[in-house]
Amino acid sequence: MTTSDIAGSATLTGVIPPVCTPLTPDHQVDTASLTRLVDHLLAGGVDALFVLGSSSEVAYLPDAQRKVVLDTVTGHVGGQVPVLAGVIDMTTPRVLEHVRVAVEAGAAGVVATAPFYTRTHPTEIRTHFRMIADAAEVPVYAYDLPVSVHTKLSASLLLELADEGALAGVKDSSGDDGGLRQVIMGRKAPFSVLTGSEVTVDSALWMGADGVVPGLGNVDPHGYVRLFGSAARGDWEAARKEQERLVRLFEIIQVGGARMGGSSSGLGAFKAALHLRGVIDCPATALPQVPLNDDEVAQIGMLLAAAGLL
Template identity: 30%
Template sequence: MNQLYGTGVALVTPFNDDYTIDFPGLKKLIDHTIDGGVDYLVVLGTTGEVATLTSKEKKEVLAACLEFNADRVPVVYGIGGNNTQAVLDEIANTDFKGISAILSVSPYYNKPSQAGIIAHYKAIADTCPVPVILYNVPGRTMSNLAADTTLALSKHPNIIGTKEASGNLEQCMQIAAGKPDDFLLISGDDLMTKAMYAIGGVGVISVLANAIPSTFKALCHGDEKESRKAAFSLLGVNELMYKEGNPVGVKNFLCHLDICDDQVRLPMLRASLELNQLIKTAAQKFM
């Protein structure tokens, strides 16, 4: 699965002022990211505001992304949840033509045991017709996918990697030390990408790559000097992306780049005037 090395962009879902999906904006965004050098698209993850989309809208967005991508780069599709059977039902009702893998978030809210998390993912991996990438983001799920759990799941033939957004470098090192050689360790935190490469990571699924894909191309594929410079350039702007919630920040950044509007769906709100100005200032160095 070396096609999933480098930068995966966690695509936002552009909205019009009336909250309908902005498909021309989505096309412009996909062209911007691919032309900027991302290695694959991640469709309808957290950054895509999947929690606020209807089943019909999710199918429409996926179909549009596949059309606009036109087989230029691989596509990873977000299918996850805290109701295992509902996830299995969604898999059964999804057309996987053009999809290279799914990204499936660890069950949230329920706070399952580690054994429960293993059973959840095994059920998904046993059913899914394409490979599965785990997604550990304790800040959202309120439960951690422990290193031993990830390593146990890494033995499943249809589980090919993990997006690690725990922020715990020691845990990531434990995974790197014990994982199979072909199991993908992917950073789920833009700022940790360089550190993850140092311990055996293969790339990042990035929020900021929506706006500045060429920076991530340099970070993931440049020489050491280019890569370090790209990583350091994220300081200052990265924290603004989460100041009022994701994807509020990156949508505002995209608005300043004239790629799409910064509309989000409730309960998220557009960036405040203060945050808007901070992002506008920070964006200048990337223009």
């Protein structure tokens, strides 16, 4: 259900997985596994792809590896679906360089957070997104991720930037359902509202969100496509049942949580699941993340089997 021309005035909708970045055992980008992952997602019926986001381990990837990911995915997709590129970095000048690279690689849109590390004011955040919009030749999507950038993008700021044409949409990973609803209710111009939550997609779609950007969609794209399709048909009971199955599957991210950080546990779980499903060759995560052990991988396998994926 993605629009055919997201550079125009229409709205980006549907299931847009944030593509994981498979790595080799020596922590290089595994391009063969990456193209298989892309094929797995396209076969699942997704509407677009988002590379170089949190699930892509963008915070860990040197610029050269970011470019390998961009070139590999845009080249392999060949225009079948839009590819959005994360241009996430600490400050505006650094982001603008990522914008240039993404546009040259053929990205259909770019995704940016508020500045971080530096302490910013809403005036500076507003200027940040306006400068990105001025520099980009493609639509700009805000990524509301306060857990990582320590700034919540307010509904008023998002709607102001939407009304002036600086933003084409938002990926909301804030966990603030009230704020999400304010954006949905307040938008006037075409503006894509995409939830980043794996576990409340049916609720967000019922409120009027346009789509979902689920990290778990790497593991089970078909499930999220079924969920979105059920919601689009107004079959909310089927959507709820599919959502509840995915909630149970999402327990994979907690398997390693007792002895490692959330990034290691979550991203490691996605990659372990993809490895167990035969999609990627190696479940390695970028350093210094803690790898899952054999017992934890076996637990993930049991959760995959319970979800009908093994």
